[in-house]
Amino acid sequence: MSNxxxxxxxxxxxxxxxxxxxxxxxxxxxxxxxxxxxxxHEEKEELLNKLFGEIGEGTEVLLPFYCNIGSNIKIGKNAFINNNCNFLDTDTIEIGDYTLLGPGVNVICANHPVSTRERIRPIDDEIDDGKYTYIDEKGNYDDSIEYTFVNTKQPVKIGKRCWIGANTIILPGVTIGDNVVIGAGSIVTKDVPNNKIVAGSPARIIRDND
Structure with missing residues (x-):
């Protein structure tokens, strides 16, 4: 389901x-x-199989590991997830065979609308009728009303034989192709084609990965 x-x-x-x-x-x-x-080791393998939607043979997940749902995560065979990775898997996260994730990688499906009026909405659906009568002409909210925030989500897909550097952040809706290297500390905001090396914030293509 799309964002x-x-x-x-x-x-x-x-x-x-x-x-x-x-x-x-x-x-x-x-x-x-x-x-x-x-x-x-056996207990860990059994629990990871209960947690994930799929986990391939030979895949290693170092601890601690964090996620929201678990069953939305599908990891291929012989992949490697280093410690302190965090997956906000309110949508599906797919990771291909032989892909390596460095420590502290964040893969994020969860998101929120940028527009304040779309992000902060009345809890009461009768008040939240799409007319924004609770916001005045200066953008001030009626403080007598109780509000909450809106969540959205998009899937993330990481291809085969990728190397995602330490502390990389992969944002909602991103698809990363096969044989891709992401430099440490990068923020990946858009799709990455096959066979590329990218780095930076936001991540940009540096060169081909031969």
Missing amino acids: ETWSVKGPLELNDGTWGELFSKCANLLYEINNLHPSK
């Missing part, structure tokens, strides 16, 4: 029953995973 056709008000783990259950299940599994003794 343009989906929006939910308020903290998902609190305000919506279905989403709340998904967040709770994920949080419980992550607690178990991130508190395992390093020697518990």
Whole structure:
């Protein structure tokens, strides 16, 4: 489902029953995973298979690891996820075979509207009728009304044989092709074609990856 056709008000783990259950299940599994003794290899593998939608043979996930839902994440075979990675997987995240993620990589599907009037809305749907009568001509909100924020989401896809450098941020809706290298600390705001090396904030193509 695209970012343009989906929006939910308020903290998902609190305000919506279905989403709340998904967040709770994920949080419980992550607690178990991130508190395992390093020697518990079989238990870790079993828990990761419960957490993720798919995880391929030979894929390694170093701990701690963080995500929102877990079941929206699909990882191919022989991939490597370094420690302290964080996936905001309110939409699907796909990672291809043999792809490496450095420590501290953030993959983000969750988003919010930029426009304040679209992002901050009355909780009461009867008041939130699309006419914005609660905002005056100077942009001031009626403080007698209780408000919340709006969430949106888009999927992220990372191809095969990629190397995503440490502390990279990949934003909602981005598709990264195969054989791509992302420089450490980059912010990836748009799609990256196959066989490219990109870096920077925002990330830009540096050269081809031969």
